[in-house]
Amino acid sequence: MGTTVKRNRRIIPLHLRKRVSAACDRCKNKKIKCTGGFPCTKCSESKQECKITPKSPAADSTDYKELYTTTKRYNCKLERIVQHLFPDVGLDFLRNNIDVFEKNVCIDKSIVPQKRKQGPEVEDEQALPEQSKTIENFRQSYVSTTDQSFLDFIEKSNGPSKGVPLISASSCETFNVTLGYKLNEMLNASVIQALAILPSEEKILKFIQIYLNICETNYFYACHIEMYEKLKLFNRARENNDMEYFQREWSFLLIVLAMLSIASGFEYMGEMSPIPSRQLEVNPGFCFYLAAMPFVGFSLESKSIESIQALLVLGVFMTTNKSDSFQISDSGYSLMNVALDMAIYNKLYSKETFKHAAVARAEKMKRLWWSCYTLERRHGINLGRPEMIRPEEITVGLPEYCAELRKNTGATNYLNQRVIVRLNMVFIKLTKLEFTKSSQNSKGVSIDTKMIKELAQEVENCRSSFPEYAYIENLDPSDDLYRGNIHLHLNYFLAKIYIGKPFLLYKVENQGKLPENSYETSFVDHLTSICVDAAFCSIELLTVLEKNSKLGLFSFTDINFCNISLFVILVYLRVDKSDTTLLFLKKGLDILKTISRGSSTAKVSLEKLAKFNQLVSVVDKSFESESVPYNIVNVEANGMTFPELPSDIDSILQLENFGDFENASAFFDANQVFQGMDSFLNPFEDT
Structure with missing residues (x-):
């Protein structure tokens, strides 16, 4: 056993010890002993401002009655907010199935808040006439009011779907087949319809190659390497009839449909054939465009990068197919406008957004931004539409060389993209050129x-x-x-x-x-x-x-x-x-x-x-x-x-x-x- 060595320590008498009633904020933060006074010795020596924040009275942690009352009041308010946003959800279901509700709203995002009509409140919903109750089969969707997709939408929406029961807002047992189920059903139906009109795997690959190598010209819509890799998974899922894949990757299906709609009109270029001499009454890409339209509503909700890509391509398609008998003259611009709005929402215009991102990803987003901005402004200027963002607010740089973003042929057109952006800025300045009246x-x-x-x-x-x-x-x-x-x-x-x-x-x-x-x-x-x-x-x-x-x-x-x-x-x-x-x-x-x-x-x-x-x-x-x-x-x-x-x-x-x-x-x-x-x-x- 070793001998314990005791350190000599000077013991200060109790009457000589100095206690400080409240230490200053600076000493607290530095975790040093405050000498007291105002200012204290430490702050005075360092010539810093001496502040003392008064202590708030400590809450009585044993007052469980007050804690219960506060929590209950808070929960009641949350339940009222949920019922306001989701009127079809009963309180019993919400309290007993909160995990299911959280999954449907936050994870699967299969249900969205319903818009409530403005008007006087009715206390007793059961007193309402049958036709005044909530229309539970209603789904607000983005469709053009004059094209064929609108007519198809009316046909499909005429009456409830077979096999799907109408449910009451107070029915807890059938909550899983309400709005969330209907959205999944609509997405599933749109996927089935799109897959039915797709050509063979070989022709899809051919059209995608035509689009990326011929139709893309001086803009950027998608990374070629990523596009072909995803296309392999896409074709494999189609071969195996993997509906879970298409419900999960519906945005890529939309991009494919958008590219096919344009590329099908350039097939003769891909085949090195002469320009068709006969009159083509209908654009061969319309079938793909119409199949893509049901997905547009989901794109507007997601605001994802894939949605920006798809809407931009669909906008390019519709600018060529203007016809007074078919649709409004500026619907192509409208799609480009929405794509640019989503790009602004994702802050693709700011260099700070990709400050810590990988080089290839940052360059991809940069090129996508300039394509959205350039196309929207060129068409927006033609139509007299105001700018959505001032050029001074755009801090992202011009396209630069990136080996990962080369075409599948090994070529790159980033230099062309740079010139197009610069010329576009000249067009914008021309529109702002002032011509003043002579005095x-x-x-x-x-x-x-x-x-x-x-x-x-x-x-x-x-x-x-x-x-x-x-x-x-x-x-x-x-x-x-x-x-x-x-x-x-x-x-x-x-x-x-x-x-x-x-x-x-x-x-x-x-x-x-x-x-x-x-x-x-x-x-x-x-x-x-x-x-x-x-x-x-x-x-x-x-x-x-x-x-x-x-x-x-x-x-x-x-x-x-x-x-x-x-x-x-x-x-x-x-x-x-x-x-x-x-x-x-x-x-x-x-x-x-x-x-x-x-x-x-x-x-x-x-x-x-x-x-x-x-x-x-x-x-x-x-x-x-x-x-x-x-x-x-x-x-x-x-x-x-x-x-x-x-x-x-x-x-x-x-x-x-x-x-x-x-x-x-x-x-x-x-x-x-x-x-x-x-x-x-x-x-x-x-x-």
């Missing part, structure tokens, strides 16, 4: 030429950042990126058209009135030539697409470029009826005729231009056959240079009688671009 003349409009030149320079900077493989002289029609690279140039020419279009309209309205040899005249002529040259180049590129069987019969992008270029040429005919102008008018109409074989939007535009068919017939066939294609490369090389401002001329031009300038500076929707063109028809009827 010298109430009818005049002041134009800051410096702002025009800066925007034009931004466009040229975008052009200089084109990747080398996208140069026109390097394009290969057999390359999967071919259409995307052509569209890159078409967007560049479109920006030129939008910059010069107001000046073209001004020149037409004031022909013969502009002073000769003046800066105003040279400036307007220069911008007009830039606009017209860009329109000619756009038509020539579309002609090249047609020659190589790469012109999309169901491509809104091709239709939009063609329509806007035709608009410029038609306006320019007022001041120039040369053979060159007539030749490109004929080429543009031929492109529109080709696209109208499939697109209802192109058919509408072509009908509005029926009177011009007689005009272009004056073009000599021999001249057309011997004509040299428009030299797009030389036009691009010239750039958008502007004459220097003379020192004695103010940088603000005072343009008088410019009544239509504000309307002319707006963007034109593809289906509205030719409205108001009747005023241009009369001068040509006698030509």
Whole structure:
């Protein structure tokens, strides 16, 4: 046994010990002894503020009666809230089956709160007449009010489903077959309907390849590697009739349906076949679109990344298939708008959202964001819709190289995506360009030429950042990126058209009135030539697409470029009826005729231009056959240079009688671009 060594310790007498009634907050936090006083010695030495927070009286933990009363009052309020949100749930069931209720609401999310009608409260529900009780089979769903899916929805919703009993709100035994069961039943029915119309496994793979390699162009909708891996599981579950998989992965089924709806219209490109010469009355993708519509309601509720992808693709599909007899003209934009709203909800616009995420995931979300934002703004500007988020609020960077996001062919188009985003910002700035009334003349409009030149320079900077493989002289029609690279140039020419279009309209309205040899005249002529040259180049590129069987019969992008270029040429005919102008008018109409074989939007535009068919017939066939294609490369090389401002001329031009300038500076929707063109028809009827 060892001897215990006792430490010598000075014992302070009791009367000399100093106790502090309340230690200061700083000493408490640092867990050191407080000397007391105000301020205490420690705080005074460190020159810190000395604070003392008074203690709250301790609750009597033995007062179980008060605790029971408080808890009961709290539980009663919670039960009232639950009954308000879920009127079909009885109190007995809620108290005895709380685990089941929690699972259905929080985990499976198979039931959702019901909307209660506004009006006077009724104390006794049993006193209500039968027709005034809650309609338990009602499910609010997203369906278009004019398309076929709405008619199908009415047919299927006419009366209760067979084998599903109507239940009372107070029935506890049948709670599991109420709203939650109905939602699962609707989802199951939608899955069965979608699986029934899907083609073979080989054809699905073929269509997905067509979509990702040809239709995706300069945007991003899904990671190719992930898409093909999920497609293997998808086909395996379909082969085994695994309904649990499809009920769980219904969002991926929706993405597949959305991609098939677009890709089925581009099948001839995937097969390297000529453009179909026969008239296609119905888009082959409509069957997949209609099968996808029942899932849209679930997508609006989930707000998931998969929902954003699917709604964006469905929106692209519907922009091509506008028809007054089919559905509202801007339903495609509506789907894009919802997709962007979900992207904002998920904060894809903020770099902070993916600060700690893996590189591939962050890049995927970044590209998806820019695709949502770019497509929504391009179409939203056409329709005059306000922006949902200001550009200043977007902090996420531009697309960057990521090996995991390459196409299955090994190619990548992230550089094209960067340019498209930059050009889109130019379009947004153009719409915000201010034209103020002149103080010298109430009818005049002041134009800051410096702002025009800066925007034009931004466009040229975008052009200089084109990747080398996208140069026109390097394009290969057999390359999967071919259409995307052509569209890159078409967007560049479109920006030129939008910059010069107001000046073209001004020149037409004031022909013969502009002073000769003046800066105003040279400036307007220069911008007009830039606009017209860009329109000619756009038509020539579309002609090249047609020659190589790469012109999309169901491509809104091709239709939009063609329509806007035709608009410029038609306006320019007022001041120039040369053979060159007539030749490109004929080429543009031929492109529109080709696209109208499939697109209802192109058919509408072509009908509005029926009177011009007689005009272009004056073009000599021999001249057309011997004509040299428009030299797009030389036009691009010239750039958008502007004459220097003379020192004695103010940088603000005072343009008088410019009544239509504000309307002319707006963007034109593809289906509205030719409205108001009747005023241009009369001068040509006698030509």
